[in-house]
Amino acid sequence: MGIAMNLKIDGHSPIPIRRQLTEQLKHVIESGGVARDQALPSIRELAGFLGINTNTVARVVEDLKQSGYVEARRGKGVFVAPAPPVRPAPHLREGFLQDTVMRAAAIGMTADDLAVAVLSVASVRPAAVQETVEVLLVECSPPELDFFAGQLEAHLPVRVDKVLLGDLATVARQKQAGRWRAAVTSFCHLPEVERLLSGRGVPVIALLAEAHLETLHRLAQLPSGTRVGVASAAVATAHSLEHSIANAGLPNIVLVGASPAQGARLGRLLRRVDVIVCSTAAAEWVRALAGPAVQVMIDDRALDRRAIEMLAALLVRQNGDRPAAAPPAGQRRLSPRASSGRKRRRGGTRATVRGQ
Secondary structure (H helix, E strand, O other), rough: OOOOOOOOOOOOOOOOHHHHHHHHHHHHHOOOOOOOOOOOOOOHHHHHHHHOOOHHHHHHHHHHHHOOOEEEEEEOOOOOOOOOOOOHHHHHHHHHHHHHHHHHHHHOOOOOHHHHHHHHHHHOOOOOOOOOOOEEEEEEEEEHHHHHHHHHHHOOOOOOEEEHHHHHHHHHOOHHHHHEEEEEHHHHHHHHHHHHHHOOOEEEEOOOOOOHHHHHHHHOOOOOEEEEEEEOOHHHHHHHHHHHHHHHHOEEEEEEEEOOOHHHHHHHHHHOEEOOOEEEEHHHHHHHHHHHOEEEOOOOOOOOOOOOHHHHHHHHHHHHHOOHHHOOOOOOOOOOOOOHOOOOOOOOOOOOOOOO
């Protein structure tokens, strides 16, 4: 069974990495992302996927054991506890939220107004970004650039500047660094993008790694010695995914290689593997050549919700450091206590992303 996990560690956050991961795993367990009595990924898998020290992950697991969320089973691993700590039932939370939204609507607040006000009052982040800003997106193929740019622009008030990884060095030299408020890239491209943008004052966020942890967990369940290959529409993407899997250090699999998702090269790879990992976009071509002897495992990267929140928090924090723009005529700017009739002084507030 796959695991619906959505984890992201922000190395620049003032919140310790141990606390970030602990709170995120609690949220995953509470929300049913990992079912009761189901095994968690191993410490090594988690550390490899997130790029953090195994000792840190081990301490997180110990924290979860002490608080009753997980239990260790000798020789089998770490499992979600049969009865983890109880929080308010989902239907109670849903009822509370619906009631709150209705009350807000009664005094003229939209759902967006309410969300911004709650976050402001809770000091999670200051007021919303007031204008569309430009963000750099770096990927290794045009289809990925187009897809993820559309998703980013749908989620946030940003205008995406799409650049292929191979062109980034040239583009970064030609354009002013101040044009980009942040750069976004895949988890596996993060070190390279950070290196190419070093000294330009552009923070880099790994945004697109949501599905990989589930894939790693599925790979970890395969028999020892399983031969695994990787295919994708773009060969650079295939190599990136292969690199992500290799970094996890799974002892039970043998990585054979990576290939574009069609042509003679794919055929040669399929003859040498037991399992092929590919995206949905490449699955039709892969299945046509693979036949029944090769297991096809789908790994679709998708926008990582927690990383989107980090990008939003970063943009909001930057917006708080800039002069506030006047709202358009006829548009009321929401203050954290809009219903009280009192004005509050606006000030910079440090934005952090907390584990839910």
